[in-house]
Amino acid sequence: MKMGVSILFALLVLTLELFMSINASAAKPVKQVPAEALLSFRHYMKTCPQAEGIIQQKVVDWLEKDFTLAAAIIRLHFHDCVVRGCDASILLNHPGSERRAFASYTLRGFQVMDDIKAELERQCPKTVSCADILTAAARDATIMAGGPFWEVPFGRRDGKISIAREADEIVPQGHENITALIQLFNEKGLNMLDLVTLSGAHTIGRSTCFAFKQRLANFNGTRKPDPSLNSMYLNFFLKRNCRKDSDFVFLDAITPKTFDTQYYTNLHKKLGLLSTDQLLKSDVRTSPFVDALGSQPSLFESQFAASMVKLGNVQVLTRPNEGEIRVNCNFVNA
Numbered sequence: 001m002k003m004g005v006s007i008l009f010a011l012l013v014l015t016l017e018l019f020m021s022i023n024a025s026a027a028k029p030v031k032q033v034p035a036e037a038l039l040s041f042r043h044y045m046k047t048c049p050q051a052e053g054i055i056q057q058k059v060v061d062w063l064e065k066d067f068t069l070a071a072a073i074i075r076l077h078f079h080d081c082v083v084r085g086c087d088a089s090i091l092l093n094h095p096g097s098e099r100r101a102f103a104s105y106t107l108r109g110f111q112v113m114d115d116i117k118a119e120l121e122r123q124c125p126k127t128v129s130c131a132d133i134l135t136a137a138a139r140d141a142t143i144m145a146g147g148p149f150w151e152v153p154f155g156r157r158d159g160k161i162s163i164a165r166e167a168d169e170i171v172p173q174g175h176e177n178i179t180a181l182i183q184l185f186n187e188k189g190l191n192m193l194d195l196v197t198l199s200g201a202h203t204i205g206r207s208t209c210f211a212f213k214q215r216l217a218n219f220n221g222t223r224k225p226d227p228s229l230n231s232m233y234l235n236f237f238l239k240r241n242c243r244k245d246s247d248f249v250f251l252d253a254i255t256p257k258t259f260d261t262q263y264y265t266n267l268h269k270k271l272g273l274l275s276t277d278q279l280l281k282s283d284v285r286t287s288p289f290v291d292a293l294g295s296q297p298s299l300f301e302s303q304f305a306a307s308m309v310k311l312g313n314v315q316v317l318t319r320p321n322e323g324e325i326r327v328n329c330n331f332v333n334a
Contacts, residue, residue: 035315035316035317035318035319035322036316038155039154039155039156039313039316040154041152041154043153044124044127044128044154047124047127048124048127048128050123051127051128052136052152054116054119054120055120055136055137055140058115058119058137059073059112059116059140059144062111062112062115063141063144067145067257068108068205068206069112070142070144071141071145071201071205071251072107072108073109073137073138073141074138074141074142075107075109075201075205076107076108076109076134077134077135077311077312078198078201078311079098079167079171080098081311081312081314082171082172082184082188083166083167083170084159084161084162084166085159085314085315085316085317086134086135086156086311086312086314086315086316087157087158087315087317087323088129088131088133088134088158088329089158089159089161090104090167091113091134091329091330092159092162092329092330092331093330093331096163098162098163098164098166098167099162100164101167101168102168103167103173104171109137113134113329116137117133117328125327126327127325129158129325129326130326131156131157131158131159131316131317132156133329135152135156135312136152138308138312139152139308142259142304142308145204145257145259146258146259146260147301148304150306150309151309152309152312153309153312153313155316156317157317157319157322157323158317158323158324159323160323160324160332172184172276174207174211174212174275174277175212175214175274175276176276177279178276178279178283178285178286181195181276182195182286188314188315189313189314190310190311190314193289193307194307194311195280196280196286196293197289197300197304197306197307198304198308199263199277199280200261200263200264200304202263202273202274202277203252203258203260203261204252204258205250205251205256206249206250206256207248207249207274208245208247209238209241209244209246210245210246211274212274213242215229216229216234216238226278228272229278230269230271233270233271237253249273251277253266253271253273254271261295261296264291264293264294265294267280267281267290267294268281268290
């Protein structure tokens with residue numbers, strides 16, 4: 001009799017433990033798949049297989065007319081991704097949008113995006129997102145400039161919110177300190193290597209004199225130029241080419257139209273145009289990356305591709321209940 005009671009008690013304990021185990025499992029939140037994991041290289045394979053080819057051809061056509069658009073498109077992609085993620089919110093054109101922000105004042109490439117989108121709407125209506133277009137166009141612009149190729153996964157959806165204030169608060173303006181830049185990149189899932197590598201995009205492109213004029217004459221209120229500027233570069237190039245705030249100067253004074261490692265070599269010679277560029281070399285945290293990337297072109301190319309993939313995956317909208325596929329990149333759908 002006692003043995004029977006013991007067996008019954010043991011079964012009761014096992015049943016209770018099993019019940020509690022099932023309840024505990026049910027109570028545990030299901031870990032959601034990261035949004036970027038839902039991107040796919042085959043996303044448009046059935047719905048618009050010609051999408052990548054259309055984007056590429058349009059970028060080629062535009063850059064053959066104006067090569068400076070290569071850097072502009074890469075920059076447009078960066079501005080998009082650091083504010084609310086890669087959701088094409090930078091393309092929305094309404095009062096108070098990111099596009100109207102002070103930080104976006106010199107952005108270009110919007111016509112390229114509109115042209116690509118119009119052709120895709122003709123061939124694959126309501127299918128290809130503006131966010132995917134901008135991400136792929138940045139890759140194709142890099143290739144046209146002589147940079148590396150990388151595969152772009154697709155499936156991003158377009159955001160519906162775009163706020164100018166956020167762009168002005170978040171987007172780097174060229175005068176931040178390295179700690180602030182590292183923190184911004186960390187918040188976006190990017191690290192110091194990504195920061196130094198993506199800054200290498202300044203191997204092409206231009207900047208307005210307004211962005212660095214404080215370095216030329218009254219640096220930090222000293223009434224003197226920034227001491228980290230090469231004096232020959234300052235006196236015989238920058239001062240001669242910066243008559244007005246709106247004047248443009250190449251970010252890489254040596255090989256401005258070639259996608260290469262000259263940008264990093266320039267930093268060794270104090271030829272960094274923006275203070276954020278030159279600080280990458282003087283800061284002990286980022287300087288080793290400057291040295292490594294500058295001395296190994298193949299490393300720079302492979303790492304630039306890897307860092308651009310990471311940038312293109314920042315805070316993407318990929319679930320059906322997130323965002324939309326805009327019909328016109330300038331406006332949310334009616």
